[in-house]
Amino acid sequence: MKTEKWPKGALLAVPASFWLGIFFLVPLILVLSLSFYGYSPTEGVKPGIKFDNYIKLFTDTYYIGIFVRTFRISILVTIITLLIGYPEAYFLTRLRGRVKALVMMIVLSPLLISAVTRTFGWFILLGNNGVINNAIVGLGLSDGPLKLLYSETGIVIGLTHVLVPLMVLSIYASLQKRDPALVKAAESLGASPVRAFFEVTLPLSLPGILAGSVLVFTMSMSAFVTPAVLGGSRVRVVAYLVYEEFLQSLNWPFGAALALVLVVLTMTIVLVYNRLIERGRWKEVFR
Amino acid sequence: MKKLPKHPLAVFNILFLAFLLAPIVVVVLVAFTPEGWLQIPTTRFSLRWFREIARHPEFITAFKISLSVAIVASITATVLGTLAAMAITQYRFPGRDMLNSFLLSPLMVPTVVTGISLLYFLSMIGLASTVTAIILGHVIVTIPYVVRTVSASLVGFDPSLERAAMNLGANRFQTFLRIRLPLIAPGITAGGIFAFIMSLDELTVTLFVSGPKLATLPIRIYNHITYITDPLVAAVSTVIVVLTCIGVMLLDRLVGLDRALGA
Numbered sequence: 150m151k152t153e154k155w156p157k158g159a160l161l162a163v164p165a166s167f168w169l170g171i172f173f174l175v176p177l178i179l180v181l182s183l184s185f186y187g188y189s190p191t192e193g194v195k196p197g198i199k200f201d202n203y204i205k206l207f208t209d210t211y212y213i214g215i216f217v218r219t220f221r222i223s224i225l226v227t228i229i230t231l232l233i234g235y236p237e238a239y240f241l242t243r244l245r246g247r248v249k250a251l252v253m254m255i256v257l258s259p260l261l262i263s264a265v266t267r268t269f270g271w272f273i274l275l276g277n278n279g280v281i282n283n284a285i286v287g288l289g290l291s292d293g294p295l296k297l298l299y300s301e302t303g304i305v306i307g308l309t310h311v312l313v314p315l316m317v318l319s320i321y322a323s324l325q326k327r328d329p330a331l332v333k334a335a336e337s338l339g340a341s342p343v344r345a346f347f348e349v350t351l352p353l354s355l356p357g358i359l360a361g362s363v364l365v366f367t368m369s370m371s372a373f374v375t376p377a378v379l380g381g382s383r384v385r386v387v388a389y390l391v392y393e394e395f396l397q398s399l400n401w402p403f404g405a406a407l408a409l410v411l412v413v414l415t416m417t418i419v420l421v422y423n424r425l426i427e428r429g430r431w432k433e434v435f436r
Numbered sequence: 437m438k439k440l441p442k443h444p445l446a447v448f449n450i451l452f453l454a455f456l457l458a459p460i461v462v463v464v465l466v467a468f469t470p471e472g473w474l475q476i477p478t479t480r481f482s483l484r485w486f487r488e489i490a491r492h493p494e495f496i497t498a499f500k501i502s503l504s505v506a507i508v509a510s511i512t513a514t515v516l517g518t519l520a521a522m523a524i525t526q527y528r529f530p531g532r533d534m535l536n537s538f539l540l541s542p543l544m545v546p547t548v549v550t551g552i553s554l555l556y557f558l559s560m561i562g563l564a565s566t567v568t569a570i571i572l573g574h575v576i577v578t579i580p581y582v583v584r585t586v587s588a589s590l591v592g593f594d595p596s597l598e599r600a601a602m603n604l605g606a607n608r609f610q611t612f613l614r615i616r617l618p619l620i621a622p623g624i625t626a627g628g629i630f631a632f633i634m635s636l637d638e639l640t641v642t643l644f645v646s647g648p649k650l651a652t653l654p655i656r657i658y659n660h661i662t663y664i665t666d667p668l669v670a671a672v673s674t675v676i677v678v679l680t681c682i683g684v685m686l687l688d689r690l691v692g693l694d695r696a697l698g699a
Contacts, residue, residue, distance in 0.1 A: 154529065154530065156577050159523050159527050160523070161519040161522050161523035162523035162535055164519060164520075164537070165517060166516075166535065166538065167519070168516055172557070172572050173545075173576050174538075175557065176554050176556060177549070177553045179550070179560075180552060180556055193596055231595075233452060236448055236452075237452050240445040241444060242447075244583060252449070252453065255456055256453070258456060258457065261680060263659045264637055264639055264655065265661070265673070266463055266493040266673040266676060267459045268459075268462055268465075269665075269669060269670070270462045273462050273463065273665075274458060274459060280476065281633070303480060306503060313456070367544075370546075371546030371549070373547065373548050373639075373640045378658070378661065390545065391552065392643070395552055395555065395644065396644070401556065404552060405552060409549075410577060411546065411549075412545070412546060428514070
């Protein structure tokens with residue numbers, strides 16, 4: 150019997166595809182062409198195909214500096230979320246029952262609590278008279294308050310907070326899949342628990358580490374709300390620059406070019422990273 | 437007596453959880469301050485700033501807009517997303533994997549990019565700065581969550597149950613209503629709640645398409661804290677935190693949080 154190539158059920162996906170096609174895909178393509186348009190403060194947007202926006206973006210050190218800052222923040226956030234997310238994911242696999250459900254709920258809470266609320270919380274905590282600075286000065290660790298708000302440090306803390314749940318989840322998922330007998334085998338063959346961890350558990354969780362770090366890196370590169378509140382126009386990141394170009398300077402074509410370069414750059418970095426890791430020493434765990 | 441955890445990572449775990457909860461706890465505490473500035477109350481608690489909300493009609497208006505947008509957007513996204521999830525999980529056809537990635541793609545594209553694209557497109561057709569614009573954007577951003585949640589609940593669905601019902605004389609409509617719907621209803625409800633929470637919190641895309649006059653609650657709060665910071669915003673945020681918690685608990689009951697978030 151020949152099965153239908155196009156079952157009628159496939160039509161169920163038409164409404165959603167239409168919606169996303171018209172309001173998401175088409176606008177994305179339009180923005181691509183917008184990024185080649187010109188702009189003058191007196192005449193507004195001028196259609197045409199020019200590379201001026203891209204040339205400006207890649208030659209002006211001001212813009213390059215903001216791209217470099219965004220990259221630096223994202224790399225730091227990725228490393229920190231990995232360092233603190235791994236032990237937490239490992240600990241989660243040891244928990245059972247209600248305790249586990251409660252811990253899981255708290256781990257996921259930053260993703261679910263309103264973005265403005267949690268960022269406002271960091272705003273209160275990081276300020277010059279905030280809880281953290283009062284504690285630091287009170288304990289005599291520093292003479293004056295540290296500059297946490299409106300600094301890269303503040304943005305890194307805020308982003309680590311929202312994104313670490315994603316890291317924990319993906320590492321947790323890969324740790325769950327590993328066969329506990331493998332660790333026992335290593336230990337019965339004389340490996341110390343530390344060695345068993347580094348030779349067995351860690352390599353087996355590499356896919357989770359890879360997935361988690363790609364996710365966290367991408368999200369940090371494009372994050373808007375957290376850097377806008379904790380850095381704003383004092384510590385600009387690329388997403389904030391796009392926002393300023395669109396809603397304040399009204400230079401839409403340049404804003405579009407900035408946004409597209411951000412996306413392409415992020416995707417390229419992720420692809421290269423994937424290649425490097427999958428070719429490395431542990432490539433067999435990705436099979 | 438309660439058993440204490442003995443794992444060496446237990447202390448780390450406590451610190452980690454404290455880090456995650458810190459900003460939320462601080463906001464809720466500050467909301468109860470009797471003072472006029474951002475201070476964590478130590479001796480006296482007051483409802484002053486909650487009463488203050490009533491004197492700021494712009495927050496109430498914004499909340500109403502947010503609520504109506506979230507209701508319309510989450511229902512639309514739930515209908516569209518559920519149908520699409522059925523197509524993807526129950527049928528095989530060419531390009532199915534690509535379709536799945538396409539439906540989830542709004543999660544991969546930065547919200548700033550989604551925001552500028554939609555703004556550009558809508559200003560071409562004269563729809564920018566309207567409530568419709570906000571709803572359109574929210575549906576785009578929430579469809580992936582519905583597709584993922586509903587797909588997860590459909591994967592365990594056994595089609596032979598439906599065949600059994602039809603063999604026993606039920607027609608297609610009855611089968612859908614009596615067999616399939618009750619089995620996948622928790623997944624659909626969870627997808628809907630998820631979409632609702634996400635729509636209520638959406639800031640970036642809304643910021644671009646809503647224009648200077650319209651403001652949802654997150655926009656109102658964002659504008660407020662970029663100019664002045666007083667405990668009023670903390671009080672408003674506390675109200676939202678309570679609402680979100682109720683939604684999240686429902687979500688967890690229905691499908692389990694880790695599944696809803698795609699882990």
